[in-house]
Amino acid sequence: MKILSAEQLSEADKISIEKQKITSVELMERAATLVFNEIHKRLQAAPIPIKIFCGIGNNGGDGLVVARHLIQHGYQVTVFVVNYSDKRSDDFLSNYERLKEITNDWPHLIKGEADFPMIDTGDFLIDAMFGIGLNRPIEGWVARLVNLMNESRAFTLSVDMPSGLFSDKTPGKDAAVIKADYTLSFQAPKLVFFLPGTMDYAGDLQIIDIGLDREFLAGVSSKIFLTDRDTVLALYKHRKKNSHKGDYGHALIAGGSYGKMGSVLLTATAALRTGTGLCSLYIPKCGYEIIQTGLPEAMVITDPENELLSDFPADFEADVVCFGMGAGTQEKSVNALKKLLESSNSPLVIDADGLNIISANKEFLSMLPENSVLTPHPGELKRLIGEWKDDFHKLQLVKDFSKKYKVIIVLKGAHTFTINRDEIFINNSGNPGMATAGSGDVLSGVITSLIGQAYEPISAAVLGVFIHGLSGDIASEDLGYEGVIAGDIARNMGRAIKELFRSEIKDPEY
Numbered sequence: 001m002k003i004l005s006a007e008q009l010s011e012a013d014k015i016s017i018e019k020q021k022i023t024s025v026e027l028m029e030r031a032a033t034l035v036f037n038e039i040h041k042r043l044q045a046a047p048i049p050i051k052i053f054c055g056i057g058n059n060g061g062d063g064l065v066v067a068r069h070l071i072q073h074g075y076q077v078t079v080f081v082v083n084y085s086d087k088r089s090d091d092f093l094s095n096y097e098r099l100k101e102i103t104n105d106w107p108h109l110i111k112g113e114a115d116f117p118m119i120d121t122g123d124f125l126i127d128a129m130f131g132i133g134l135n136r137p138i139e140g141w142v143a144r145l146v147n148l149m150n151e152s153r154a155f156t157l158s159v160d161m162p163s164g165l166f167s168d169k170t171p172g173k174d175a176a177v178i179k180a181d182y183t184l185s186f187q188a189p190k191l192v193f194f195l196p197g198t199m200d201y202a203g204d205l206q207i208i209d210i211g212l213d214r215e216f217l218a219g220v221s222s223k224i225f226l227t228d229r230d231t232v233l234a235l236y237k238h239r240k241k242n243s244h245k246g247d248y249g250h251a252l253i254a255g256g257s258y259g260k261m262g263s264v265l266l267t268a269t270a271a272l273r274t275g276t277g278l279c280s281l282y283i284p285k286c287g288y289e290i291i292q293t294g295l296p297e298a299m300v301i302t303d304p305e306n307e308l309l310s311d312f313p314a315d316f317e318a319d320v321v322c323f324g325m326g327a328g329t330q331e332k333s334v335n336a337l338k339k340l341l342e343s344s345n346s347p348l349v350i351d352a353d354g355l356n357i358i359s360a361n362k363e364f365l366s367m368l369p370e371n372s373v374l375t376p377h378p379g380e381l382k383r384l385i386g387e388w389k390d391d392f393h394k395l396q397l398v399k400d401f402s403k404k405y406k407v408i409i410v411l412k413g414a415h416t417f418t419i420n421r422d423e424i425f426i427n428n429s430g431n432p433g434m435a436t437a438g439s440g441d442v443l444s445g446v447i448t449s450l451i452g453q454a455y456e457p458i459s460a461a462v463l464g465v466f467i468h469g470l471s472g473d474i475a476s477e478d479l480g481y482e483g484v485i486a487g488d489i490a491r492n493m494g495r496a497i498k499e500l501f502r503s504e505i506k507d508p509e510y
């Protein structure tokens with residue numbers, strides 16, 4: 001699914017109005033009625049005091065339409081017009097008139113602090129002050145109203161965008177932004193809903209299809225995508241009946257050190273559970289029995305050293321090599337990675353200490369084969385590319401890095417971002433149960449396995465991140481968030497792939 005900018009969404013509105021031969025006020029009625037339907041479905045006519053805060057633009061217009069429907073369905077509604085300017089939009093005005101026709105309780109005008117209502121924790125707040133039209137930070141008494149709403153701790157539902165949140169930039173440090181519990185957003189998800197610095201403002205997210213022109217949406221260009229089930233199904237390669245283990249790749253996983261052999265064990269388990277034909281590990285001697293006992297399906301080659309890696313087997317032919325988990329960053333391990341980069345022609349996946357070694361030895365970057373996959377968490381990324389000012393700056397730095405070194409970056413997080421040159425693929429599967437030691441090692445194994453099975457590295461990264469999250473979702477359904485450990489994510493990989501084909505399963509929630 002494409003992620004669109006505010007400009008593209010406004011353009012989609014305009015084109016839809018023309019092509020569908022409707023007025024903008026009819027489109028507003030359609031969109032806001034869908035918002036009302038969702039609210040009505042959840043509240044089931046409950047006698048909860050509803051306070052709707054409407055701006056004076058089209059987001060406010062949406063709020064007035066929602067208010068009208070709620071009143072007509074017998075809800076206890078108070079409407080406030082947050083009168084931050086006198087330039088009311090036409091569609092706001094026409095809905096203002098329609099609202100006045102159906103109720104004697106006319107909207108309350110807020111022109112300053114003296115007009116602020118009391119807000120109780122038990123109120124249901126609807127935030128329809130600003131949508132994608134926000135073009136500067138909220139200031140003055142409107143900012144104080146936003147803070148009052150946030151401090152009330154009342155359940156808050158935002159229409160289209162939490163007010164104060166820009167669709168394409170990070171709010172300033174003390175910016176006034178509604179902290180919504182739920183956001184019903186129109187037509188396409190906005191990038192800020194997935195970035196670590198802004199995702200919390202939206203709360204639970206639901207995208208409502210308001211029927212904008214399909215042709216425009218299909219044709220509009222975007223370099224940012226939300227990975228959905230259709231995307232990954234299109235990437236998936238079916239196994240042939242007439243095949244053998246040699247058709248599914250030989251993955252070599254190099255890493256581990258004394259006290260950290262579990263990391264490679266997890267990576268290899270995940271690689272095998274994701275279908276690699278053969279899996280070998282290159283580890284220090286002390287791990288030999290651990291791996292042969294813990295994972296009999298894997299083959300083991302040992303380094304001359306007992307407790308850490310110091311070398312790499314130059315003549316080993318693998319379809320893919322994964323380097324780094326548990327490896328440490330000592331001089332000898334640096335040497336091991338150097339040897340790998342000098343001697344191997346295999347596609348590479350670099351994780352954990354592999355990344356830390358590269359950060360400390362930047363000359364290694366130019367030795368990476370084209371389309372190597374690097375899987376940093378934010379700490380590892382910082383060591384690799386330096387500090388960033390905010391999430392947008394970070395994305396720009398990662399795109400520049402990806403272009404300069406011709407590599408694919410899988411930036412792990414609650415929403416993992418896979419960045420390939422200018423393109424960004426945002427993942428939406430997974431859950432907080434995956435914030436547990438070793439779940440990143442599992443992800444490296446999944447991506448490695450897929451590359452070995454002849455997936456293009458970018459497809460392996462996007463598909464791998466998605467099914468890794470899905471496996472975490474399956475594990476947490478059974479065990480609860482706290483109960484999930486990385487091994488569960490590795491063990492459920494096969495179930496996750498099967499799950500892709502269950503047509504009754506919807507896309508995971510945002």
Ligand SMILES: NC(=O)C1=CN([C@@H]2O[C@H](COP(=O)(O)OP(=O)(O)OC[C@H]3O[C@@H](n4cnc5c(N)ncnc54)[C@H](O)[C@@H]3O)[C@@H](O)[C@H]2O)[C@@H](O)CC1
Binds near residue numbers: 139
């Ligand atoms: N036909 C359409 O265009 C549709 C628009 N819809 C709604 O319209 C919204 C966009 O509406 P608008 O473009 O009117 O914009 P908004 O309603 O988001 O904002 C209103 C106006 O406030 C002004 N403004 C921006 N930042 C401000 C600030 N910090 N302080 C004071 N004033 C500020 C701007 O001039 C802006 O146009 C969408 O988010 C969505 O809710 C929906 O009804 C769907 C259809």
Ligand SMILES: Nc1ncnc2c1ncn2[C@@H]1O[C@H](COP(=O)(O)OP(=O)(O)O)[C@@H](O)[C@H]1O
Binds near residue numbers: 414429437440442
């Ligand atoms: N809150 C979360 N929601 C979804 N996925 C998460 C969450 N927290 C962590 N993850 C996933 O778990 C993995 C953690 O990787 P990483 O930080 O490298 O852990 P480790 O180093 O312990 O293996 C990543 O794939 C990340 O996307």
Ligand SMILES: [K+]
Binds near residue numbers: 059128129162
């Ligand atoms: K809003």
